[in-house]
Amino acid sequence: MDINATLIGQTIAMVVFVWFCMKYIWPPLLAAIEERQEKIAEGLAAAEKGDQKLEEAKAEADQIISDARKQATGILDQAHARANEIVAEGKADGTKERDRQLAAAKAEIDQETNKAREELRGQVSAIAVASAEKILQREIDPKQHEDILGKLASEL
Amino acid sequence: MAEAGHGPQTSGDYITHHLQNLQVCKDESGAWVWNECAGNMAAINVDSMFWSVLLGLIFLVAFRNVAKKTSADKPGKFQAFVEIIVDFVDTSVKDTFHGKSKLIAPLGLTIFVWVFLMNLMDLVPVDWIPMAAAAAGIPYMKVVPTTDVNITFGMSIAVFILIIIYTHMAKGPLGLIKDLTLHPIAPPTKGIGIIAAPFIIAFNFILETVALVAKPISLSLRLFGNMFAGELIFILIALIGWFQLPLHFGWAVFHVLIVTLQAFIFMMLTIVYLSLASESH
Numbered sequence: 229m230d231i232n233a234t235l236i237g238q239t240i241a242m243v244v245f246v247w248f249c250m251k252y253i254w255p256p257l258l259a260a261i262e263e264r265q266e267k268i269a270e271g272l273a274a275a276e277k278g279d280q281k282l283e284e285a286k287a288e289a290d291q292i293i294s295d296a297r298k299q300a301t302g303i304l305d306q307a308h309a310r311a312n313e314i315v316a317e318g319k320a321d322g323t324k325e326r327d328r329q330l331a332a333a334k335a336e337i338d339q340e341t342n343k344a345r346e347e348l349r350g351q352v353s354a355i356a357v358a359s360a361e362k363i364l365q366r367e368i369d370p371k372q373h374e375d376i377l378g379k380l381a382s383e384l
Numbered sequence: 385m386a387e388a389g390h391g392p393q394t395s396g397d398y399i400t401h402h403l404q405n406l407q408v409c410k411d412e413s414g415a416w417v418w419n420e421c422a423g424n425m426a427a428i429n430v431d432s433m434f435w436s437v438l439l440g441l442i443f444l445v446a447f448r449n450v451a452k453k454t455s456a457d458k459p460g461k462f463q464a465f466v467e468i469i470v471d472f473v474d475t476s477v478k479d480t481f482h483g484k485s486k487l488i489a490p491l492g493l494t495i496f497v498w499v500f501l502m503n504l505m506d507l508v509p510v511d512w513i514p515m516a517a518a519a520a521g522i523p524y525m526k527v528v529p530t531t532d533v534n535i536t537f538g539m540s541i542a543v544f545i546l547i548i549i550y551t552h553m554a555k556g557p558l559g560l561i562k563d564l565t566l567h568p569i570a571p572p573t574k575g576i577g578i579i580a581a582p583f584i585i586a587f588n589f590i591l592e593t594v595a596l597v598a599k600p601i602s603l604s605l606r607l608f609g610n611m612f613a614g615e616l617i618f619i620l621i622a623l624i625g626w627f628q629l630p631l632h633f634g635w636a637v638f639h640v641l642i643v644t645l646q647a648f649i650f651m652m653l654t655i656v657y658l659s660l661a662s663e664s665h
Contacts, residue, residue, distance in 0.1 A: 238538025263456035
């Protein structure tokens with residue numbers, strides 16, 4: 229292990245290598261690392277901002293949903309009320325129509341009854357007159373006995 | 385293989401052979417000679433230089449490739465790996481060195497990766513490369529550059545020069561002299577005590593000079609000692625025949641720790657020394 233000129237050679241080699249490293253290796257590598265660090269920091273900041281925005285959007289969405297729900301409930305209530313109204317209206321209409329038809333039917337029935345009664349009256353008076361004729365064996369002038377027949381018919 | 389007693393080679397020969405650098409130097413007649421350079425200060429350890437420069441170039445090429453097509457958006461796997469190392473070094477530098485310097489961080493990165501790669505050569509089984517070299521006609525081949533004191537000392541001298549330069553830059557031309565003479569005991573500037581000032585200055589100077597010179601020496605010898613000892617144990621393990629396999633594995637696992645740790649320590653101490661040099665007391 230004697231000292232010799234290798235020492236100087238190594239010193240020169242080291243100076244050259246360090247110079248090369250300082251000139252051509254260190255700066256680009258460190259620049260890349262620092263650039264990436266910056267990018268990561270920016271990315272993290274952006275992510276945080278995104279989170280915040282998401283939070284805000286969520287709150288907004290919640291607000292919108294609750295509004296919509298309220299509105300929907302309102303509409304539903306209105307619809308119920310309207311439905312009830314329609315049903316009630318329908319019921320009222322139905323009742324009215326039934327009453328009307330009932331009344332019409334009654335009127336018709338009355339009319340028919342009256343008509344039948346009149347007819348019957350006429351026939352009865354005719355029968356009465358015929359039977360009386362037979363009994364009396366003579367003709368009764370219906371014109372002479374019109375007052376009696378009318379009395380009879382009205383009594384029937 | 386490395387078994388003692390096979391062939392004419394003794395264990396002593398084996399170890400000595402493994403610890404011998406491939407050297408080239410000029411002899412007295414001025415001709416280049418190989419491996420007869422004991423005591424010649426102008427000799428060059430060709431193997432140490434070769435592996436050191438090769439590993440340094442591997443580091444530079446690999447990292448330069450990443451740096452060229454680096455992208456902040458989608459790092460590839462190797463880029464991610466490189467960036468982990470860069471970030472690790474950058475954090476270490478920022479934690480320790482508070483001034484602004486374009487040099488310290490790349491210096492730390494170069495030292496860390498380069499020393500790590502040189503140390504890592506220790507994990508290549510001790511006979512593989514030397515035997516391949518012997519087959520190619522090269523008699524000696526020491527593959528771990530950091531087990532050569534010249535290599536570690538060469539690096540620490542570069543660091544030492546930087547310490548001087550940084551002191552000079554931070555404290556001016558007189559700063560270094562002041563650092564060396566006015567600490568740790570401040571000499572009295574007035575009163576009767578002024579007589580003692582020269583002695584105190586002389587005392588400070590000796591103390592601080594030793595402290596200053598001890599920095600590069602301890603830096604280089606720490607790395608050299610650790611790696612040399614580790615290598616020596618690998619060589620000793622390689623001597624014991626087939627039972628070396630589990631032992632070798634065990635020591636290699638442990639050595640991975642030393643390899644990384646020593647590279648880190650060399651880098652960290654360099655940063656610390658330079659930050660001490662550029663900070664005023």
